[in-house]
Amino acid sequence: MILIIGYGSFGRKVVNYAKTMDKVVVIDKNASVFDSLEKVDFTYVIGDASEKETLERAFIKDADTILVLTNEYEINKKIAELVSELNPKGYLIVRGIVKYPELYSGIKVNKIIYPIECAAKEVIHEIEKSKLRRKLMDLEEVVMNVKIRHHNNISENPKTAENSENGNGDNKVPFLIVMHNNPDPDSIASAMALKRIMEKWGVDSDITYGGKIGFDENKAMINLLGVKLTHIEDINLENYAGIAVVDASSSKVLPIDTNHYKIDIIIDHHDNGDLTANYMDIRPDIGAAATILTEYIIQLNMTPKQDLATALYYAICTDTNYFKRKTSKKDFEAAGYLQDLMDPKTLEMIENPEMDTETMDVLAKAIINRKIIRSSIALSYVGMIKNRDALPKAADFLLKMEGITTTYVFGISENKIHISARTKDLRIDVGDIMKRAFGGGGHQNSAAASIDLGIFESVSDKDSLKKLVEEAIQTKILEAMGIEESSGGEKPKAEQ
Ligand SMILES: [Mn+2]
CATH class of the missing domain: 3.40.50.720 (NAD(P)-binding Rossmann-like Domain)
Incomplete structure (x- = not known):
């Protein structure tokens, strides 16, 4: 009572x-x-x-x-x-x-x-909401202006309009949503969400990307959720009246020439971007761009369909490394909201995609060919590879071996040696090691590098090539790690 x-x-x-x-x-x-x-x-x-x-x-x-x-x-x-x-x-x-x-x-x-305090807090909350409402009104205005620009373009240029009726339907779509090169789940989900928001306002858009869709999880996400993406090589930028960029604000990571093409919309959570746009919402304190777009969707009273909810949820999970990396209260709130709307079965399938046989081969080779240095560092040469994505997977996989805290897996593809490095030892910065040894880069715990095969290219004998590459890479890595080779190896074979 x-x-x-x-x-x-x-x-x-x-x-x-x-x-x-x-x-x-x-x-x-x-x-x-x-x-x-x-x-x-x-x-x-x-x-x-x-x-x-x-x-x-x-x-x-x-x-x-x-x-x-x-x-x-x-x-x-x-x-x-x-x-x-x-x-x-x-x-x-x-x-x-x-x-x-x-x-x-x-x-x-x-x-x-304190009733007055409670009321004041509620008012502040409303002010925040009104700010977001205002922002979305700005976004809608920018989108609508592009729609008008697009319409005028067509009527000014009847020839292209004719073309579009003759099957080249490209310029019927006013907006191009551009993701960063090698798009990740956050950029894919954010692009999907922005496309839906524009649809609500009666404006069509296409989604494009540069580089390639790496990782089986990302491919599974696109296939299972039926996301339509077009590679930048198959896009005629001239056909679009407006450009929106999601999950990026730096010209370096985009597949378009930002000096030539003006950007209308940027929605991002990275700092230090060099780009500007008519509409910008860049919030580096937020863990995922998908969180910002989820906020938009809630504010616009659009209940996201299961596919979009699943994509946004997965995006927040991966960008915050399942809430272990930089995660704000807003990320938790967005994920909490999406959890009721997404499809856990689809998510499970995205997170555990089937592994292709080549990746399995590479994992097997990485295990068999491993060389253990100072009982905690594993180096493994996996030979010729078709799919470079198998390298980081193999590097991750070796890290699961008992006692191993740092791994380097390398292989040859398209006349380059590719190296993937992982560590769970906080004293070791593999990003720095990859940079100093090969001019590569990455983070403290995961990094990669690629170097030209150079003079090794002329070595046709597989065994000699293996020996040369293994030795060269190992020497460089150990040198960058400050380990003297003669004292490090446990298998003398690895040191000759
Ligand atoms: Mn992101």
């Missing part, structure tokens, strides 16, 4: 909510406050709650929660004292007054609430 003392304007509001939760008993000393009630759907007692008799009439001992809400602070204090005496186990909530922070000192009160 909830006992509420004080049926003024504030008490009344609280009673309205509380009666949906539990049985409610109300005390007020003024009988007239109950006069206006059309229907009495709670018990009330008329009397002075600072008197024991009144509280007993209101079954004080049965109350689980007691709220003291009158606006007379001295009386609230008196009541609180009496209540804590008569029902010491009840959860006691009292109305506080900012001016008298010490009012309830010495009384066992569980929670003091």
Whole structure:
């Protein structure tokens, strides 16, 4: 039972909510406050709650929660004292007054609430929402302006319009959404979301990318969710009136010449970008661009369909490394919202795609050919490879071996030696090692590099090539790690 003392304007509001939760008993000393009630759907007692008799009439001992809400602070204090005496186990909530922070000192009160503070916080929350609303109005305006520009282009240039009717439908679509090179789940999901938002406003868009779709998980995501992407090589940029960029704000990672093509929209969460646009929402404190787009979708009252919800959820998971990397409150909120809407079965299939036989071969070779240095470093040459994505997988895989904390896996593809490095040893920075040894790069725990095969290219004998490459790469790595080769190896064969 909830006992509420004080049926003024504030008490009344609280009673309205509380009666949906539990049985409610109300005390007020003024009988007239109950006069206006059309229907009495709670018990009330008329009397002075600072008197024991009144509280007993209101079954004080049965109350689980007691709220003291009158606006007379001295009386609230008196009541609180009496209540804590008569029902010491009840959860006691009292109305506080900012001016008298010490009012309830010495009384066992569980929670003091300040109605004005609560109202102010709610107002702040609304201000935040209005900012987002305003932002989305700006976004809509930019999108609509592109639509108009596109329409004018077609009417000014009837020849291209004709072409479009003759099967070349490209210029029927005003917007191009550009993802960064080698797009990751965050950029794919963000592009999907922006496309849906534009659709809501009646504007069509195509999604493009540069580089390639690496990783089986990303390929599975695109296939299972039916995402339509076009490679930049198959896109005629001149056909589009507007360009939007998601999950990127740096010209270095985009497949288009940003000096030549003006960007209309940038939505990103990376810092240090060099690009600008009419509409920019760049928030580096957020863990994933998908979080920003989820916020948009919620604000626009669009309930995302299962495919989009799954994509956005997976994007937030991967970009925050399942909430272990930089994750903001907003990322958790967005993921919480999406969790009810996404499809866990599809997600499971995306996260555990079937492995192709070549990747399995590379993993097998990485295990068989491994050389262990100083009992914790594994180096492995896997020979000729078709799919470079197998290297990071093999490097990850070797890291699971007992005692191994750092791995380097390398192989040859298209006249280059590719090296993938991983470590779980915090004292080792493989990003730095790859940079110093081969001019590569990456993070402390994962990095990669590629170098030209150079003079080795002329070596046609497989075994000699293996020996030469293995030796050259190993020497460079150990040198960059500051390990003297003669003292490091456990298999003498590896050191000759
Ligand atoms: Mn991202």
